[in-house]
Amino acid sequence: MPKKPKNTDDEYRKKMQTRILTIIKDKLDKEEMTADRAKEISQYVLSCFGKGDSKMKIFLAVKNFDLKKYPELLNITVLAIKEKIEDKFQKIAVKLGFLLKNKRLDEAEKLLKNLK
Numbered sequence: 001m002p003k004k005p006k007n008t009d010d011e012y013r014k015k016m017q018t019r020i021l022t023i024i025k026d027k028l029d030k031e032e033m034t035a036d037r038a039k040e041i042s043q044y045v046l047s048c049f050g051k052g053d054s055k056m057k058i059f060l061a062v063k064n065f066d067l068k069k070y071p072e073l074l075n076i077t078v079l080a081i082k083e084k085i086e087d088k089f090q091k092i093a094v095k096l097g098f099l100l101k102n103k104r105l106d107e108a109e110k111l112l113k114n115l116k
Contacts, residue, residue, distance in 0.1 A: 008055075009052075009053065009054050009055045009058070010051070012055045012058055012059075013049060013050075013051070013053060013058050016049075016058060016062055016076065016080065017045070019076050019079070020041070020042075020045050020073065020076055021042075023072060023073075023075065023076065024038045024041060024042065024072070027072065033072070041070055041072060041073070044066070044069075044070060045073075048061040048065070049061040049062075059080055059084060062076060062077055062080045063077060063080060063081060065077050092111070092115070095111065096108055096111055096112070099111065
């Protein structure tokens with residue numbers, strides 16, 4: 001049986017939803033948010049993405065949350081963007097390492113120049 005790829009679309013959606021629910025729960029527990037506000041945020045998030053959406057579509061939805069109306073979601077947005085940047089740099093580092101290991105210096109130099 002082949003290994004399931006990490007961070008499938010559904011897993012990513014669940015991860016984002018869990019993060020959001022954790023923030024809502026924490027704010028409710030600390031009485032920093034009303035039940036009505038929690039419901040409003042939950043409905044907004046559910047309208048932004050759902051089951052079957054791609055990881056990219058979910059990321060774009062999170063990245064484009066209406067933070068003026070829902071500032072409680074700021075940390076989720078910042079964390080998602082940070083993870084996306086780190087993932088991109090990790091992929092570049094792996095590719096650069098491969099190119100250098102195989103003495104493909106021209107390609108490595110071109111890759112680095114394209115990062116500007």
